[in-house]
Amino acid sequence: xxxxxxxxxxDLLRLAxxxxxxxxxxxxxxxxxxxxxxxxxxxxxxxxxxxxxxDVFLVLAQQPKRYDINRGELGAFLFGVARNLVxxxxxxxxxxxxxDSEQRDDPALPAAQLLDPQAADPGVLxxxxxxxxxxxxxxxxxxxxYREVIVLCELEEKSYEEAAKLLDCPVGTxxxxxxxxxxxxxxxLEVLRGRPRRAMAQ
Amino acid sequence: xxxxxxxDVVHDLGRFAALDRKTRxxxxxxxxxxxxxxALKDAVESLEASLVALGFQDERAEAPxxxxxxxxxxxxxxxxxxxxxxxxxxxxxxxxxxAALGIGVxxxxxxxxxxxxxxxxxxxxxxxxxxxxPVANTAAQQPSAQATANSASNSFLDASGFLPLPYETAPAAxxxxxxxxxxxxxxxxxxxxxxxxxxxxxxxxxVDFLVGEDGTPQAVRLSD
Numbered sequence: 040x041x042x043x044x045x046x047x048x049x050d051l052l053r054l055a056x057x058x059x060x061x062x063x064x065x066x067x068x069x070x071x072x073x074x075x076x077x078x079x080x081x082x083x084x085x086x087x088x089x090x091x092x093x094d095v096f097l098v099l100a101q102q103p104k105r106y107d108i109n110r111g112e113l114g115a116f117l118f119g120v121a122r123n124l125v126x127x128x129x130x131x132x133x134x135x136x137x138x139d140s141e142q143r144d145d146p147a148l149p150a151a152q153l154l155d156p157q158a159a160d161p162g163v164l165x166x167x168x169x170x171x172x173x174x175x176x177x178x179x180x181x182x183x184x185y186r187e188v189i190v191l192c193e194l195e196e197k198s199y200e201e202a203a204k205l206l207d208c209p210v211g212t213x214x215x216x217x218x219x220x221x222x223x224x225x226x227x228l229e230v231l232r233g234r235p236r237r238a239m240a241q
Numbered sequence: 242x243x244x245x246x247x248x249d250v251v252h253d254l255g256r257f258a259a260l261d262r263k264t265r266x267x268x269x270x271x272x273x274x275x276x277x278x279x280a281l282k283d284a285v286e287s288l289e290a291s292l293v294a295l296g297f298q299d300e301r302a303e304a305p306x307x308x309x310x311x312x313x314x315x316x317x318x319x320x321x322x323x324x325x326x327x328x329x330x331x332x333x334x335x336x337x338x339x340a341a342l343g344i345g346v347x348x349x350x351x352x353x354x355x356x357x358x359x360x361x362x363x364x365x366x367x368x369x370x371x372x373x374x375p376v377a378n379t380a381a382q383q384p385s386a387q388a389t390a391n392s393a394s395n396s397f398l399d400a401s402g403f404l405p406l407p408y409e410t411a412p413a414a415x416x417x418x419x420x421x422x423x424x425x426x427x428x429x430x431x432x433x434x435x436x437x438x439x440x441x442x443x444x445x446x447x448v449d450f451l452v453g454e455d456g457t458p459q460a461v462r463l464s465d
Contacts, residue, residue, distance in 0.1 A: 058320040060313060067312060075304040092304040093311055100316045171298055174291040193289075194296040198258055214259070218252045225288050 048113055056103045067096050070114055073195070074121050080190040081125045083179045091124045118205050122187075129183055177227040185220035192217050242271040247278045251285050346434035403451050403460035406433055421450045422464055433461050 043051065043065045054062035074095050079088035098105060098120050106116045178189055191202040192213065199217070203210040250268050253259040260268075272279045428442030447464035 060316050060320075063316050064309065064313065067309060071308070072301075072303045076299055076302050079299060079302055089304055089308055093308050096308075096312050097315055100312060101319050170291060171294050174295045178292075178295070189292070193292040194299065196296065198256075214253075218249075221252050221285065221288060224292075225284055228288065228291070 049108060052103070052106070052108065052113065055099070063100060066099065066113070070117050071096070073114065074117055076195070077118065077121055077190060078125060080178070080194055081183075081186060082128060083175070087128060091121055091128070094124055095120045115205055122206075126183070173228060174224075177224050180227060181220055181223055185216055185223060188213055188216040189220050189224070242267040244271075244275060244278055247271050247275070248281065251278070251281055254282070254285070255289050343432070347431075350434045350436060402462045403449070404435070404462060405460045406458060417454055418459065419452045421452050421458075423448050423450060430461075433458075435461065 043054075043061045046054075046062070046065070048066065048069075051062040051066050055066060071092055075088050075092045078091040079085060082088055082091070095117050099117070106113060110116075178186060181189065187206065188202060191197045191205065192199065197205070199210045199213045203213045206213065247268055250260060250264060254265060254268060272282045424445055424447050426442065427444045427446050428437055428439075430448070431437045449462045449464050450458040451460040451462075453459045
């Protein structure tokens with residue numbers, strides 16, 4: 040007999056719909072990371088991300104019929120639920136992140152240092168954390184549609200096609216949103232680093 | 242390539258799937274010859290590095306264990322409802338099947354030439370009771386009154402006044418069968434495909450069932 044972990048998603052869904060708790064947990068473990076990270080990156084709050092993740096899987100636990108296997112993959116369905124919950128959260132309270140409140144020291148690092156996980160110099164580590172915090176703040180300050188494509192295409196490293204499928208919009212729309220979002224991010228980071236440069240924000 | 246075209250593709254230079262080779266080469270060549278576009282390319286690469294670093298930081302972020310525990314609890318709490326739902330589905334299908342069967346039986350009765358049931362009601366017993374009466378169900382012992390009967394079993398059933406239940410197969414020639422007498426409301430005969438006079442539906446009557454070795458009623462007749 041195959042272990043639950045080895046079963047395809049369809050079988051796990053059938054078992055879960057019949058009340059098999061381990062099948063449900065298998066599905067949860069397969070998808071929770073992506074859903075949690077999406078919610079975390081979109082809301083900027085671990086607590087909210089936790090709440091949204093729980094609500095997404097509650098839908099699967101309590102209303103399994105809402106997912107129609109013929110209409111797409113389970114991951115896409117769960118992402119859609121998470122997306123709706125994130126948008127509801129935005130409607131309730133739009134978090135405004137003040138760029139002025141961020142540190143204005145210029146910790147801009149060369150790209151190589153930003154990406155070098157072995158960098159042991161405390162000064163470099165501190166500067167790197169500061170730089171990442173600035174990027175995070177800049178991402179969080181983007182309008183929702185732009186933030187979404189940055190989260191999907193840059194942080195989750197999805198292709199334009201994959202993102203378009205998840206967002207249910209044309210690939211061209213995703214591409215132009217990514218370009219616009221990147222331009223905005225560059226402009227915001229220049230502001231954060233105290234070096235406005237008009238050319239970057241075009 | 243011109244600067245406007247470069248600005249249009251600079252964000253895709255790091256995405257190999259998003260740009261064809263020729264356009265990429267033209268863009269890179271342009272950046273080497275245009276300092277403004279080279280600066281833009283550097284800025285974009287710096288942003289990409291920052292985003293990758295941000296992605297690294299959250300790469301392994303997962304929901305805390307308490308979320309799984311809460312979901313397990315919610316799933317368990319919901320399980321009785323799910324089981325009740327699946328039972329409802331079974332019942333619904335069961336009833337639908339029974340209804341379809343009943344309609345089929347009635348239709349069959351309408352179509353089939355009706356057989357007169359004995360009308361007499363000779364001092365029926367008070368309670369339902371069983372009269373095991375092993376019947377050697379062979380054609381030789383009970384010659385059929387209807388020469389056209391298809392099988393020896395059916396011949397026996399017809400000769401003894403039994404009406405085969407439409408959804409049951411007739412007992413095999415060498416099968417033992419018992420006659421079981423039951424007192425029941427006349428209206429209940431409808432469930433066995435027999436015609437019922439609506440005005441006398443509540444009347445209690447004695448009915449003989451021919452029960453096969455597996456306990457399944459196979460034929461019915463009104464008791465004299």
